[in-house]
Structures are given as structure tokens and as C-alpha cells.
Amino acid sequence: xxxxxxxxxxxxxxxxxxxxxxxxxxxxxxxxxxxxxxxxxxxxxxxxxxxxxxxxxxxxxxxxxxxxxxxxxxxxxxxxxxxxxxxxxxxxxxxxxxxxxxxxxxxxxxxxxxxxxxxxxxxxxxxxxxxxxxxxxxxxxxxxxxxxxxxxxxxxxxxxxxxxxxxxxxxxxxxxxxxxxxxxxxxxxxxxxxxxxxxxxxxxxxxxxxxxxxxxxxxxxxxxxxxxxxxxxxxxxxxxxxxxxxxxxxxxxxxxxxxxxxxxxxxxxxxxxxxxxxxxxxxxxxxxxxxxxxxxxxxxxxxxxxxxxxxxxxxxxxxxxxxxxxxxxxxxxxxxxxxxxxxxxxxxxxxxxxxxxxxxxxxxxxxxxxxxxxxxxxxxxxxxxxxxxxxxxxxxxxxxxxxxxxxxxxxxxxxxxxxxxxxxxxxxxxxxxxxxxxxxxxxxxxxxxxxxxxxxxxxxxxxxxxxxxxxxxxxxxxxxxxxxxxxxxxxxxxxxxxxxxxxxxxxxxxxxxxxxxxxxxxxxxxxxxxxxxxxxxxxxxxxxxxxxxxxxxxxxxxxxxxxxxxxxxxxxxxxxxxxxxxxxxx
DNA sequence: AAGTCTTGTCATCTC
DNA sequence: CAGAGATGACAAGAC
Numbered sequence: 001x002x003x004x005x006x007x008x009x010x011x012x013x014x015x016x017x018x019x020x021x022x023x024x025x026x027x028x029x030x031x032x033x034x035x036x037x038x039x040x041x042x043x044x045x046x047x048x049x050x051x052x053x054x055x056x057x058x059x060x061x062x063x064x065x066x067x068x069x070x071x072x073x074x075x076x077x078x079x080x081x082x083x084x085x086x087x088x089x090x091x092x093x094x095x096x097x098x099x100x101x102x103x104x105x106x107x108x109x110x111x112x113x114x115x116x117x118x119x120x121x122x123x124x125x126x127x128x129x130x131x132x133x134x135x136x137x138x139x140x141x142x143x144x145x146x147x148x149x150x151x152x153x154x155x156x157x158x159x160x161x162x163x164x165x166x167x168x169x170x171x172x173x174x175x176x177x178x179x180x181x182x183x184x185x186x187x188x189x190x191x192x193x194x195x196x197x198x199x200x201x202x203x204x205x206x207x208x209x210x211x212x213x214x215x216x217x218x219x220x221x222x223x224x225x226x227x228x229x230x231x232x233x234x235x236x237x238x239x240x241x242x243x244x245x246x247x248x249x250x251x252x253x254x255x256x257x258x259x260x261x262x263x264x265x266x267x268x269x270x271x272x273x274x275x276x277x278x279x280x281x282x283x284x285x286x287x288x289x290x291x292x293x294x295x296x297x298x299x300x301x302x303x304x305x306x307x308x309x310x311x312x313x314x315x316x317x318x319x320x321x322x323x324x325x326x327x328x329x330x331x332x333x334x335x336x337x338x339x340x341x342x343x344x345x346x347x348x349x350x351x352x353x354x355x356x357x358x359x360x361x362x363x364x365x366x367x368x369x370x371x372x373x374x375x376x377x378x379x380x381x382x383x384x385x386x387x388x389x390x391x392x393x394x395x396x397x398x399x400x401x402x403x404x405x406x407x408x409x410x411x412x413x414x415x416x417x418x419x420x421x422x423x424x425x426x427x428x429x430x431x432x433x434x435x436x437x438x439x440x441x442x443x444x445x446x447x448x449x450x451x452x453x454x455x456x457x458x459x460x461x462x463x464x465x466x467x468x469x470x471x472x473x474x475x476x477x478x479x480x481x482x483x484x485x486x487x488x489x490x491x492x493x494x495x496x497x498x499x500x501x502x503x504x505x506x507x508x509x510x511x512x513x514x515x516x517x518x519x520x521x522x523x524x525x526x527x528x529x530x531x532x533x534x535x536x537x538x539x540x541x542x543x544x545x546x547x548x549x550x551x552x553x554x555x556x557x558x559x560x561x562x563x564x565x566x567x568x569x570x571x572x573x574x575x576x577x578x579x580x581x582x583x584x585x586x
Numbered sequence: 587a588a589g590t591c592t593t594g595t596c597a598t599c600t601c
Numbered sequence: 602c603a604g605a606g607a608t609g610a611c612a613a614g615a616c
Contacts, residue, residue: 459605487605489594495608496593592615600607 438482445475454479455486549574 438451447454448469457465462483471479546564549557557574565575 485595488596488607491606492594492608494606499608590616593613595612596610598607598609601605 438485441478442482445478447471447475447479449479451482451486454482455490 442449442451442454449465453465454462466476466479542564543559546559546562547556551557560577562574562576564572566572
């Protein structure tokens with residue numbers, strides 16, 4: 001019998017220390033103290049223990065039911081399914097377990113009985129198994145309701161089976177719901193940036209949440225009744241269903257065809273598509289929402305932050321950092337070479353070097369230590385007692401002020417200012433290279449801001465930040481260049497995105513217009529046939545009316561001699577054709 | 587090795 | 602008119 005080892009649920013002091021360390025890291029991401037509070041965690045742990053005990057009781061009773069069930073079932077060696085025993089003599093548990101094939105099927109089960117797993121281990125196993133669901137495993141096992149559980153209740157692959165197994169009702173569903181509930185809570189924390197790494201029991205759940213977070217609204221309705229395999233399937237299937245094209249179509253249509261009825265066509269011809277798009281909660285308006293998908297906050301994985309410059313790092317720049325300087329896009333300017341300039345001689349007496357970015361490009365290609373190069377080129381910056389005292393070497397109060405300000409600024413970036421770049425690996429690599437280049441420049445000039453801040457702060461905040469620090473000409477020029485490049489980079493990305501959306505939108509509009517043309521042609525054809533039919537009806541009606549007319553002798557009028565004509569006031573006259581022609585000739 | 591794609595950057599235009 | 606964003610063109614790097 002499986003005994004849950006409750007003491008394992010109690011994190012050791014070492015664990016809790018680790019958790020506190022993690023919390024201190026996460027607090028910078030904006031997580032509230034209560035989320036990681038020790039007593040709060042203890043309460044949660046106790047609650048979880050109670051839940052575990054209840055679950056354990058349920059599982060014991062379920063396991064007994066399983067045994068009884070297994071005693072009544074027999075493994076079909078061809079299909080691998082369990083079928084009700086047809087031979088009454090085998091209807092005992094011991095006989096069932098002695099069948100060879102069934103022994104192999106029940107290895108896990110019998111082993112579980114001897115080797116008790118703690119809930120922690122089960123959760124670990126659960127988390128390790130689910131993200132790596134094999135295709136065979138991902139096939140919905142619960143469809144085969146004839147297969148009873150052959151392994152322990154907590155074996156992850158079997159959980160979905162229980163949820164729909166009519167033989168295992170109620171309690172197991174509740175267990176699954178509890179599990180889902182826990183996962184949803186964890187997911188909520190993850191999505192909001194409050195990653196609770198403090199709870200050891202949540203470690204596997206965090207693994208879980210790695211593939212659950214994107215489900216969002218799509219799964220809120222299904223998560224409670226659908227096992228993770230299905231959720232995972234949806235998760236993978238949805239991007240296909242909502243293709244970038246569809247996304248972009250829906251984004252662009254209003255822009256491209258404001259006066260036309262492309263939206264109506266969309267409704268008319270692609271109602272399903274729109275439903276799908278809408279169901280994915282995609283932004284339905286162009287421009288402003290363009291970046292939303294790309295700008296989903298990901299406070300934990302922000303590449304820019306990884307390279308954020310800390311003012312405290314300026315003085316700790318190492319030569320090896322320069323050695324891996326990746327960029328060498330310009331030649332070495334001998335005039336600006338530090339080798340030719342006296343270390344103690346300022347390039348410009350007033351400290352206004354006036355180096356723009358292009359100058360920096362020339363300078364940075366020097367073979368030696370970049371920082372030493374800069375130190376020689378901008379000697380004043382590196383003289384602690386010089387008039388251009390570097391910011392990192394300013395008065396202690398100022399340094400403290402800067403250090404105190406830095407942590408405040410960065411969460412602000414994470415909350416909105418920062419626009420994370422593209423996340424593809426190679427793109428990130430390239431971005432990192434570029435970032436490093438600008439970072440190195442900023443570091444060389446001891447600019448007291450991060451590249452992130454320089455690039456992403458709003459104008460007002462940027463100006464305010466700049467006004468709070470005395471920067472020399474070189475620093476100002478570099479900051480301006482970094483900001484210009486960063487802004488332009490984002491602008492170029494947006495521009496290309498818009499261009500692609502325009503192309504996709506035009507293609508979609510072309511398709512819509514083709515379909516509209518087909519529809520109008522068909523309508524024209526229908527109208528022509530309808531008109532033809534009405535003319536025929538009118539003609540027969542005319543002849544019918546004409547045939548009913550009689551002269552004074554009771555003879556019918558000849559259609560050749562007379563015709564019926566209607567005036568503008570609606571009166572109908574019988575007009576002799578000859579007279580009519582005479583009138584016309586007159 | 588050549589071709590293509592992606593991305594960053596600059597110059598210029600537009601608002 | 603200054604400044605920010607948009608965009609065409611080009612270069613560099615990856616594949």
C-alpha cells in the first residue's frame with residue numbers, strides 16, 4: 001500500500017533558506033511579501049497536508065476499488081485492453097495477478113504497493129512526465145473507457161483516464177479538480193510575475209505551468225474537466241488554428257478597407273474564421289494592438305534586463321569583457337588611437353569631447369582593452385579627482401541615490417516601458433551582440449544609466465533622468481545615439497511588421513474582392529434570368545388582357561392593329577397601331 | 587560559394 | 602522649427 005510520506009511535505013530549514021533567497025530575488029519583480037511570507041507558506045503547507053491526508057484516504061478507498069475491479073477484469077493480450085472476465089473461475093484477485101501478461105501490465109501497480117511514493121515524488125513524476133508527453137501517451141487515453149487503471153492513482157499518465165472512467169467516479173474527479181485548481185493558482189502567479197518559488201511542493205507545479213500558462217481563456221472552460229493531455233493538445237493546436245495570417249488579416253482589414261465592407265465580407269464568407277480569431281482573444285484592431293502580442297510582459301525572461309548595466313559595475317569592468325567584444329564594424333582611427341595620445345593629456349581641455357557614435361565606432365575597434373582605450377581617450381573620466389569626476393565615483397550620497405534609484409527604475413521598465421525585442425534565439429544573439437556593443441560604450445564612458453533605460457524610458461522620464469545627472473558632451477552624444485538607435489530599431493521592427501501585415505491584408509482583401517466579384521456575377525445572372533421570366537409573364541398577361549377586350553360587335557381586337565398603352569397617370573388606353581404610326585410620322 | 591532572410595543602422599521624409 | 606516616428610536603402614550576419 002502506498003503511504004504518503006507526510007514529513008517530506010515539510011520543507012527543511014535549508015529549503016526554506018533557499019526559498020527566502022529566491023524570494024529576495026523575486027521581490028524585485030514586484031512580488032508581494034505575503035506571497036512568500038514564511039508563516040503564510042507554512043499555513044499553505046499545513047492546508048496542503050490536510051488535503052493530502054484527505055486525498056490519501058480517498059486514494060486508499062479507490063485503490064481497494066481498483067483491486068476489486070482488476071479482479072473482475074482480464075487483459076486482452078491482443079488489444080492491451082482490460083475486458084470483463086468471461087471465465088468465472090478466474091474471478092479472483094490472486095488469479096488475475098498471476099496471469100503473465102497481466103503481471104507485466106501491473107508491474108507499476110504492484111511495485112507501487114511495495115514502494116510507497118510520497119506526494120512530492122508523485123508530483124515530481126507528474127511534472128516530469130506531462131511536459132514530455134509522448135505522442136502515444138498524448139492520445140486521449142480516456143476515450144478508451146474499457147481500460148481500467150493499472151497503475152497507482154498518482155501515475156500521471158493515468159490521471160486523465162480516471163477523470164472519465166465511469167468505473168472510477170467522483171473522488172478521483174475531485175482529486176483532479178484539486179490538482180487543476182492548484183495549477184491554476186500557480187499559473188496565475190506565473191502570469192502575473194509573482195512566481196512563487198518558495199513552496200517546495202510547487203516546484204513540480206511550476207513545471208506544469210510551463211505549458212499551461214498560454215491556455216488563458218481558452219482553457220478556463222475546459223481545464224476543470226479536461227486532463228492536461230487535452231490541454232496540451234489545444235495548446236499546440238491553437239497556433240495552427242489562429243495562424244499569423246488570420247491574425248494579421250483581422251488586424252489589418254479595418255485599416256485597409258475602411259470604406260468598403262471587408263468586415264462584412266469577413267462575416268459573410270469567413271464567419272468561422274472570425275469566431276476562431278475572436279475566441280483566441282486576439283486583438284481586433286490594428287495599429288495600437290500591433291505590438292501587444294509581441295509585447296506580452298515576460299518579466300522573468302527579459303533579455304534586455306540580463307544586460308542591464310548596473311552603475312556599480314562600471315568600475316569593475318574586466319579586460320576579458322572587452323576581449324569578447326563582438327563588434328568590429330569599423331576601422332581603427334589612428335588619430336584617435338590611444339597609443340598616440342598622451343595618457344595624461346585631455347583631448348579637449350574643457351572635457352567636451354564631442355564624440356558621436358561614429359567616432360565611437362572608430363575607437364572601439366582597437367585591439368587592446370576597450371576600457372583602457374577609453375580611459376586613455378577620456379582621461380578625465382577615469383580620474384577620480386578630475387573635474388569630470390565619473391558618476392560612479394561621485395560623492396557617497398549621490399552614489400547611494402543612484403543605487404537606490406536603480407532598483408526603482410527597473411521594475412518600472414518591466415511594467416511597461418520596456419519593449420522586449422524578438423525572442424528567437426539567433427535574433428536574441430544578435431540583439432545581445434548589439435546590446436553588448438552599446439553597453440560597452442556606455443560602460444566605457446561610465447554612463448550611469450542602463451541601455452534599457454536610455455532606450456525605453458518615455459521622453460519626459462528620459463529628460464528628467466538626464467537632467468539629474470551632469471553628463472559631458474561625449475556621454476550626452478552616446479546616450480543620444482543609443483536612444484536613437486534603440487528607438488529606430490523598434491521603429492524598424494514595427495515598420496516591417498506593418499509592412500507584412502499590409503501585404504497579408506492586401507492578399508486577404510484581394511481574396512475578398514474576388515469572392516465579391518463572383519457573388520455579384522452570380523447575382524447579375526440571377527437578376528437577368530428573373531427579368532427574363534418577368535418579361536415573359538408580362539407578355540402573357542398582356543396577351544391575356546388583350547384577348548379579353550371586345551369591340552362594339554363583340555369581336556376581339558387584333559393585337560396587330562391595336563396595342564395597350566399606359567400613360568404616366570396609370571390609365572390604360574387601347575391605341576390603334578396605325579394611328580400611332582401616323583402620329584409618330586407627324 | 588552564392589542566394590536568401592533577418593536585423594540593425596543611417597538618411598531622409600512626414601507629421 | 603524641433604523632434605519623434607516612419608520608411609527606404611544598405612550592410613552584416615546567419616542559414
